[in-house]
Amino acid sequence: MKVSLIVPLLFTAACMAVPAGSVEAGQGSASQTVATPPAPPPPPCQDEIYHAFDFWLGNWDVYDPAGNLVGTNSITSAESGCLLIEHWTNTGGGTGQSYNFYDPGTGQWRQLWVSAGSIIDYSGGLTEEGVMRLEGEIHAQGTGAVAPFTGEWTPNDDGSVTQHFRQQSTDTGEWSDSFVGRYVKQAKE
Structure with missing residues (x-):
């Protein structure tokens, strides 16, 4: 056995x-x-297009055209470089945040801004001059008003960035400046 x-x-x-x-x-x-x-597989978001907006990364003091401090902004990279996250605080204590990313489905950059006052959803890309230009709409929180909106971020030779927002009047069709700010990098501590 x-x-x-x-x-x-x-x-x-x-x-x-x-x-x-x-x-x-x-x-x-x-x-x-x-x-x-x-x-x-290669790491995600490594192509140059995913870093076209990296000139905006950093901690910034933001000034109006008269040189007055209007707020601070922190722009950080997240999700392996696939996303830029904005954290804005104005001198009055108001805040807002945005997600900024390259959308391979549309071939465009997109920003989705959310604050207590508005939601802005717009997209676009770099111009030949190296300016990030986005176009879309601003939606007022509470009232539901909607208007065409553009944003431009221009990197300057001195390392600062100029941000220029314009909004179209739904009544007259006229475009006017909504915000113009100069971003200056905060001193490293």
Whole structure:
């Protein structure tokens, strides 16, 4: 009885010791083949287009055209460089945030701004001059009013960035400045 159990056990042990697919045809013996693992995929959002707005990254003091401080803004990179997140605080304590990203489906940059006063959703891209220009709509919170809106971010030679917002009047069709600010990098502590 013991002999009849030993043979099947030895056969089973021998089969378990040889990995499946490791016996090469025509060789009659077991040899280990080493498969090359597939190359890992490249990191996301590494193409140049995903970094077209990186000139806006940093911690900024923001000034109006008269040189008065109007707020601070922190722009950070997130999600492996796929997203820029804005955190704005004006000198009166008002805040707002935006998500900024390149949308490969449309081939455009997009910003979605949300504050207690408005929601802005617009898209676009870099002009030939290197200005980030976005076009869309501003939606007033509470009233539901909607108007065409544009935003431009211009990197300046001194490292500052000029931000220029314009809004179209739904009554007259006239465009007017909604905000003009000069971003100056905060001193590193």
